[in-house]
Amino acid sequence: NKELRGFGTINAPISFQNASSLRADDGTLTIGGAINEVSTIGTADNDGTLNVVNAWNSNVAGNIVLNGGTLQGGAITVANANGIKGRGLVSSRVVNNTRLEANVAASTLVFETAANDNDWDGGGNTGILAASNGGTLEVRDNATFTYGGTVAATGGGRVYAKGFGLNFASTSTVNLTAATLETDESTSV
Numbered sequence: 623n624k625e626l627r628g629f630g631t632i633n634a635p636i637s638f639q640n641a642s643s644l645r646a647d648d649g650t651l652t653i654g655g656a657i658n659e660v661s662t663i664g665t666a667d668n669d670g671t672l673n674v675v676n677a678w679n680s681n682v683a684g685n686i687v688l689n690g691g692t693l694q695g696g697a698i699t700v701a702n703a704n705g706i707k708g709r710g711l712v713s714s715r716v717v718n719n720t721r722l723e724a725n726v727a728a729s730t731l732v733f734e735t736a737a738n739d740n741d742w743d744g745g746g747n748t749g750i751l752a753a754s755n756g757g758t759l760e761v762r763d764n765a766t767f768t769y770g771g772t773v774a775a776t777g778g779g780r781v782y783a784k785g786f787g788l789n790f791a792s793t794s795t796v797n798l799t800a801a802t803l804e805t806d807e808s809t810s811v
Contacts, residue, residue, distance in 0.1 A: 648669035657682050665691035718742040718749035724757030734762035743771030753779025775801030
């Protein structure tokens with residue numbers, strides 16, 4: 623039930639029991655070993671960069687929380703129930719099988735890769751793009767994406783598809799409650 627914060631390199635496997643957390647702070651924390659178990663992993667604030675070198679599945683974590691800063695490195699299969707939440711930048715490729723959510727008031731959570739190769743709704747076309755509490759989820763891409771998942775925004779939240787449009791498949795759901803869905807290009811519903 624402790625938290626390890628800092629910067630440097632960990633090349634050993636990570637197995638944090640119970641409610642223990644690992645957060646990048648004051649620089650870059652590079653994880654070169656396998657992540658086997660952790661309650662919360664992410665960044666402590668704006669000056670933290672979490673660099674997970676190898677591709678990984680987030681089902682080994684209860685929570686992935688960015689409190690600013692950057693999550694980068696290998697591809698992430700987002701499979702933990704809570705997904706990735708907070709504010710900051712995720713430059714790792716994501717396959718969103720569960721949830722990407724901006725939930726910090728007046729802040730933005732950005733997902734962008736240099737190759738524009740994120741899978742916004744995951745392998746089963748069930749991923750959720752969400753914004754709540756006045757936060758903005760900004761997903762960046764360069765081509766129209768056929769989306770089968772759910773967009774859910776509440777409480778002044780905003781889901782913003784920057785640089786592309788979404789073509790909502792018949793399996794998709796858009797749920798806006800006092801919130802906004804914005805796309806830079808035409809969107810088919």
